[in-house]
Amino acid sequence: MIDIPKLWENLEVMHLNREAARAAYVPYADAEAANSGKRGRSPFYRTLNGNWAFRYFSSVYDVKEPFYETEADVESWDRLLVPSCWQANGYDQMQYTNINYPIPCDPPFVPEENPAGAYVREFHVPESWNGKATHIVFEGVNSCFYLWANGQFVGYSQGSRVPSEFDLSPFVKPGANKLAVLVLKWCDGTYIEDQDCWRYTGIFRDVYLLARDEKRIRDIELKQELNKDFTNAILQAAIETTGGALQIKLELKNAEGQVVAAGEGSIEGSDTIRLEIANPLLWNAEKPYLYRLEVHAGQEVLSFQIGFRRIEIEDGVFRINGAAVKLKGVNRHDSHPVLGQTIPINHMIKDLNLMKRHNINTIRTSHYPNDPRFLDLCDEYGFYVIDEADLECHGISSAEHWKPEAFHRLSTNEAWREAFVDRAVRMVERDKNHACIVMWSMGNESGYGENHIAMQEWTRRRDPSRPVHYEGAAHVYKGDPNTESLDVNSRMYASVEEVQQYGADPANKKPLFLCEYSHAMGNGPGDLKEYWDAFYAYPNLMGGCVWEWNDHGAFTHTAEGTPFYAYGGDFGDKPNDGNFCIDGLVTPDRKPHVGLLELKQVIAPVAIEEEDQQQGLYKITNLYDFIDLSGVALYWKIEDYTGRIVRQGQIAELAIQPQQSGIIQINAGAIYDEAAILTFSVRQKEETVWAEAGYELSFYQFEYGGVQPNAALRPQLSAIRAQEIEDVLILEGENFRHIFDLRKGTLKGMSKQGIEMLTAPASFAIWRAPTDNDRNVKAQWISEGYDRAGMKVYSTAWSQPEVSIVEVKVNFSLSGYQLYPILKGEAVWRFDASGAAELSVSVNVREELMFLPRFGLRLEMAETTDEIEYAGYGPHESYVDKRRSARKGVYLTTVEDMFENYIFPQENGSRYGTDWMVSSNRLGMGLRFEKMSRAFSFNASQYTPEELTEKSHSHLLRKSGKTIVHVDYKMSGVGSNSCGPELLQQYRLDEKSFTFDIHIIPVFKEDE
Known part of the structure; x- marks a missing residue:
């Protein structure tokens, strides 16, 4: 093996020479480019995406040649696109496992046959970068990696789904340079990255260079204060600089580009610049109004989207901007049927458009922080995001045959504490300035103990503006659960009865969040309505996230060339959890299952109830939290039993305020002697980025009285001949x-x-x-x-x-x-x-x-x-x-x-x-x-x-x-x-005595 420190099994070292975590941003040279959000328009940015020389090794110990040296010859190597996943490109074993570790359970140790991938490429440092620091950012590498520049060791990092940034300045020069990376499939971090998904490896997110001023902003936190009635906002820009005193100017612009607040100051080290805004327009998922903050510092301009909102919990009720909000959510993995966990931005947009079209307002980033561009999009589209730390160690339970104490083995082990806390720190520091993030999640299915408490306490100190959630606290094995550092109670797959009992119990002072419910695997889910009846009935039930958004089918072909979506075991992978990854509301290529249509209707923003059928009176309830119904129109029609429309109309103006109801009257005419159906269609009036004008948000049906006649007309009966x-x-x-x-x-x-x-x-x-x-x-x-x-x-x-x-x-x-x-x-x-x-x-x-x-x-x-x-x-x-x-x-x-x-x-x-x-x-x-x-x-x-x-x-x-x-x-x-509770009693065919009757008639339809 090449001469490298064996860090991948060392709990005391999670990085060497990695920069401290910071907010996600790219410096630009001017405000126009910065506000575009297009990183390529910055002269201080250079993408390193593209083809790299690549060589796969079945074991890190097989990497014997110092490929990172300047003179090393890699011309004969393969070429691999960065970003990408090895397994999606024919390297290494495709494997899907949910609970079980893919390696022997011996933390922190991993197999000696630890696959490795060596990457090499040349890159150019512009002359214009002279006098600037050259940094490199890896936004996602699974699971750990070593980095060299021009033959010199730069550093090491692990933690797959958060950025790793290094200062290359001591190692590079203007002109041609050589970069080398060695990625290992497994490290001690593998034990706390045991998520329910295909196990992909490699440099799977963007890699790029940044040129930074010697005197520069290192980090910035944008904190908000809103007064009680939301008539005044203060934006505090807590800025950390490096390299000496730096003159900084801030301009806050509204969506129309007008400056609404400005401030400046000289900062050396850390200080805060405050901006005050009168009568701010507030951000929420229904009307995601964004301001733009321009930060001018030396030659650099940074730009941030600002959404003013306040998140709080009062009397056990989760509130945004003072309004009690229900989280109508889904769990979303990074998953592409061809590219694995490398997600193009258009794929992200496709997901968000589909979610908007189906009335979803919340996303839990199961079970790790997503690409930072995804959060930018959630700010813009309007989604509430539960940002989840890259932490799961489910396999510990399986390895110990589900002994009760096993689940908590790592979360109570002090040797793992820094590794746990590091996951929270890097997530919070990267994502702290996003309006869309309304709650922090401390990971998933990792037991509960002192290590989680340390994560939670750090997070609450660092960012008291958002609640902290972690479902694992519901499964404490022994002792005091010590959940004081958690702001909500969370459950997975609690039954409807359990949810109702929680809501009705006045002793429950925290809101309840179902981080996973209604497992949408295959033909399902079939219990959505009952959950939402409960959520709406009790103020302290804040909603939940359906498991899950999409089927994780991996697109492949049979030996004969037939295309199909594969699941666990289809590639000979052991262990595997079969088709348990095929459990989404949409197909791998994002075609909605009926389950998604069901969710859309159950969580619809407008509800209609019958008030007085004889008079044509119906009750319309606006279930939006922040907007009235002026943006929707109501269409109605009455059809007879053959489907023929006998009357129709529309109501264009519905000025019903959020969470309020109103009565409308339709001109239904006479009540029909024969059966008829009244259908209301709720449609949006104007085009949005996610749907056309006239798009249907929901519908409701009511049956009129009368007896439906049989369509088959009986002829006059004559004799029937019978012969045995x-x-x-x-x-x-x-x-x-x-x-x-x-x-x-x-x-x-x-x-x-x-x-x-x-x-x-x-x-x-x-x-x-x-x-x-x-x-x-x-x-x-x-x-x-x-x-x-x-x-x-x-x-x-x-x-x-x-x-x-x-x-x-x-x-x-x-x-x-x-x-x-x-x-x-x-x-x-x-x-x-x-x-x-x-x-x-x-x-x-x-x-x-x-x-x-x-x-x-x-x-x-x-x-x-x-x-x-x-x-x-x-x-x-x-x-x-x-x-x-x-x-x-x-x-x-x-x-x-x-x-x-x-x-x-x-x-x-x-x-x-x-x-x-x-x-x-x-x-x-x-x-x-x-x-x-x-x-x-x-x-x-x-x-x-x-x-x-x-x-x-x-x-x-x-x-x-x-x-x-x-x-x-x-x-x-x-x-x-x-994965969820048993089928509700009322939906079972469990009658012990019943009668079934049916007419069966041979017909020639065209003669009927």
Whole structure:
């Protein structure tokens, strides 16, 4: 190995020669360039992004040649783009693990086979930089690195997601220079960077040079004071200089570029310049007004966005600018399907646009500080940010087989204290001037102990203007939890009941923040509404952040060239946590899942309730915290049961103040005798950076009275011919022929005008392809035989009570091998001379069994039966607990379009609350299903539940060559139990006795 100090296992050394942490800024030569935010417009900035000579070593001990020397020849080396991640470029092992360490757990030691990457490049120092200090900034390197310039050792740093800055002045000269970096995959810091994500390595964020004046600002903290009624603000610029006395001038400009305050002074060391602003415009997520502070110091101009706001907790209520605010958030990792943790700025903007479009106002930077440009964007777009320290040591628990004390092993070990505190210091110092940051987080899932308390106490001393949160304090093993240094109580995946109990208990003096809730893995989440009912009900519940924003699928190809999104284990990585990284509200390429649409509706900024339907009176509530409703318009329409609009209108002016309500009246006309639906659409009036004018923020629906008629008109009934031949009952009429298998107790054939509608006998079904949120109940379902339930027929009898009616009664059970029957029931089939069938099933479920996935009728139809028309909730999938984003109407779609393509195959595409449905070919020939006593759920798919259960990736699915139709009495909800609480009781199919009935009618739609 080359001659370098072995620092990567030394807890006493986290850096050598690294500059002290400071606020993020770049110096410019003039205000215009500084205010542009474009770093390349500064003559004092030089990017070092680009191609570097690169060589990968499977072990640091294999690095034997001093590649950093000036004369070292690297021409034959590979070229690697900086910034980038090794694994995204074919180097080293792709690996996804959540809890488990990827290395043996022996802190602070890491394996001897510690992969290393050597980087070399030449760079140019301009002559114009003569007399200035040359600094280099690495914004993110995972996990530690050594630095050389022109063959001389410069320094060492670790801590992957915060900057490392070095003074290169003693080592470089004007003109050509040579830079070398050695990055190691693992160091002692790996033990506290055990986040739930792909484990990427390398120089993954920007690298650049800065030329600094000898006398310069080293750091600046921009502190605010707002008087009680917000009519006056004081901006205190606490400035630290180096190199001697420096004349500094400040100008604060409003968004229109007008100077609203100015000040100056000579500073040597540390001092403060104060600016006073009368009647400041305040910053918040809904109206993110920003001032611009220009700082002139010598030849340098620094520029900062300033958002005036005050954050406080009063009587257990979280407030911004005096208003009680609910945090409607998501957890967001740095994740790109191709680039890994190297995130282009346009990708950041895409995320923020999507979040704005879906009513999200908060981001938790799980579980480390993000790129500083991301925070600039959050200031501008208007987001509340919980900035989280790069700290997680979850793997300690796993290594000790989940002994209660294990989780706290590192957080209570004094030898790790400096490493813990360093994570807080570098985050706070870098990000302290951002308006968007409303709370500091001391990391994630790292136990709790003295080391965290030291972090918290330092943070509160350094920045008393923001609350400090850390969820791990809820899991203290022994002794006094000592949470005095925490301003909020935090929980992960607390149940709705627990949240309600906290809110109702007057002993709770701190607000409660759910830093993670509603695990959005696969088909889910299904419990959002209940959480938000609780959040709104109690002032001390400040909201939370859904886990999580996006699926972390890694884009790759099979050996045959088929593209797909990979998850843990797909690259032979061990250990791995499988598809647990596929748990987002959007796909890896940022296509919204239905779960995101559900969240958008549940946290919508405008709520509408029925006040008096007869008079057309409706209550509108403004759930914004700071803006009135003058920026939105309300559109409404009334549709009959066929989807025909019978009346519509709009209300353009809604001057309802924040957190207030008002009554509107619509001209609904007469109340309809037949069923009708009133739909309100809340749309923004003007274009914003994230959405066009007319964009819908939310919608609400109300049903008018009346009975919905069946759309299929019954002809005059005549006689039906019934004939039993060898346990087969043949039923014939004027234009139909049905076949009932009396021995198997089911409908075997159903035809109209010679067109056979079924390709296999109908059957009762209780199994669904388990969703990700079923992962904890799946084993119980299988242990009770739900996945292999077959029908036993005890008796079948048929009769013809009238010439136009034939009735078949079947007594049956469903059970799996080895086990007692799951349920027993009686099915009564009634066929009339029009060809219609009426099925009524009475069911009794074995008392001790857990809830069923579903119960209903499964039919197989021809593959060409691929057109679906229905009246119910749509246009996307909906479930009993995941339907708020679906609106009731009449929809025409296809079987293919009903498929929701989750990366990990599972139950998908069901439609809740259906009144009628037709599954037909493109000529309209098929079966019509109509509700009788209650609406039903249905699903139509090209894939069988067995195929969806068996396959591990969506690209492996094979179509059945049929259309599989499920018509369900009920489908259990989807919940969020992949990591969250169990499915709520009211959303389980756990009735021990129930009746299901449905009409089934062969139709030619165009003749109806």
